[in-house]
Amino acid sequence: MPELPEVETIRCDLLPRVCGRTITAVRITPDAVPLVDGASPVEFGSRLEGRRIEGLSRRGKYLILHLSGGLHLVVHLRMTGALLHRDARAPADRYLRAVLSLDDGTELRFADLRKLGRLRLASDPEEVVGRLGPEPLDARFTAARLHQAIGRRRAPIKAVLLDQRALAGLGNIYADEVLFAARIHPQRRADTLSEAENRRLHRSIRRVLRDALDNRGASFRDYVDGGGREGRHQFYVKVFRRTGQPCYVCGAEIERIKVGGRSTHFCPRCQPQEVANGPT
Numbered sequence: 001m002p003e004l005p006e007v008e009t010i011r012c013d014l015l016p017r018v019c020g021r022t023i024t025a026v027r028i029t030p031d032a033v034p035l036v037d038g039a040s041p042v043e044f045g046s047r048l049e050g051r052r053i054e055g056l057s058r059r060g061k062y063l064i065l066h067l068s069g070g071l072h073l074v075v076h077l078r079m080t081g082a083l084l085h086r087d088a089r090a091p092a093d094r095y096l097r098a099v100l101s102l103d104d105g106t107e108l109r110f111a112d113l114r115k116l117g118r119l120r121l122a123s124d125p126e127e128v129v130g131r132l133g134p135e136p137l138d139a140r141f142t143a144a145r146l147h148q149a150i151g152r153r154r155a156p157i158k159a160v161l162l163d164q165r166a167l168a169g170l171g172n173i174y175a176d177e178v179l180f181a182a183r184i185h186p187q188r189r190a191d192t193l194s195e196a197e198n199r200r201l202h203r204s205i206r207r208v209l210r211d212a213l214d215n216r217g218a219s220f221r222d223y224v225d226g227g228g229r230e231g232r233h234q235f236y237v238k239v240f241r242r243t244g245q246p247c248y249v250c251g252a253e254i255e256r257i258k259v260g261g262r263s264t265h266f267c268p269r270c271q272p273q274e275v276a277n278g279p280t
């Protein structure tokens with residue numbers, strides 16, 4: 001599933017290409033009706049046609065197209081969604097569900113193998129994205145802000161990091177990578193982290209996400225950027241899907257457990273279960 005680095009990569013790819021363009025036509029495939037839940041495909045298209053794309057922002061894992069007349073198109077890629085910018089004459093992409101024709105002969109295409117993604121229209125995007133925690137790459141996201149967001153939670157830290165209402169943008173890949181970088185066991189209760197561990201976690205969240213962004217995201221399965229290309233960060237992960245392979249730091253075997261129902265990868269030596277009082 002695309003997480004913050006993947007969605008942000010798509011945003012950076014698309015912004016200069018679609019900003020300022022006007023939507024001239026909208027096509028939704030008949031099997032993609034659930035994609036635009038809350039609107040009929042015809043209604044959806046007629047509300048979009050003629051509008052100018054004025055901006056493209058991201059909140060957590062959501063992309064938000066800002067359109068003229070105060071309308072927003074909120075895109076959630078979920079498991080297998082992709083948002084692609086193509087020349088209208090380019091061959092059709094696989095699993096194409098929706099196409100927005102633009103006034104310069106290009107198209108914004110939404111492809112989705114599993115049809116779990118969502119396209120929603122709203123005058124207030126907050127109505128769609130709901131209550132989300134702070135943006136971890138925002139300059140205002142300090143260690144104190146992290147502590148405020150998670151420091152009273154009694155759930156395992158891995159589950160808390162996945163909770164979008166606590167912190168926006170992390171999914172299964174980066175939650176595992178962040179906890180490894182911070183040397184924190186994924187089952188530690190969030191409210192038991194020391195001040196030093198909270199600082200380490202804060203630093204790790206920002207560093208891991210920035211590194212992944214530098215590598216244009218991770219393509220373990222379906223993720224592609226706004227031009228249809230794969231990311232590279234899957235080659236640089238330290239624990240995610242490395243079960244049984246040696247830890248790059250200590251050589252111990254990476255283990256896999258379930259935390260909150262999700263597959264979780266960690267190094268039993270670098271991330272001991274007892275509270276670590278190592279260097280900060």
Ligand SMILES: [Zn+2]
Binds near residue numbers: 249268270
């Ligand atoms: Zn290790």
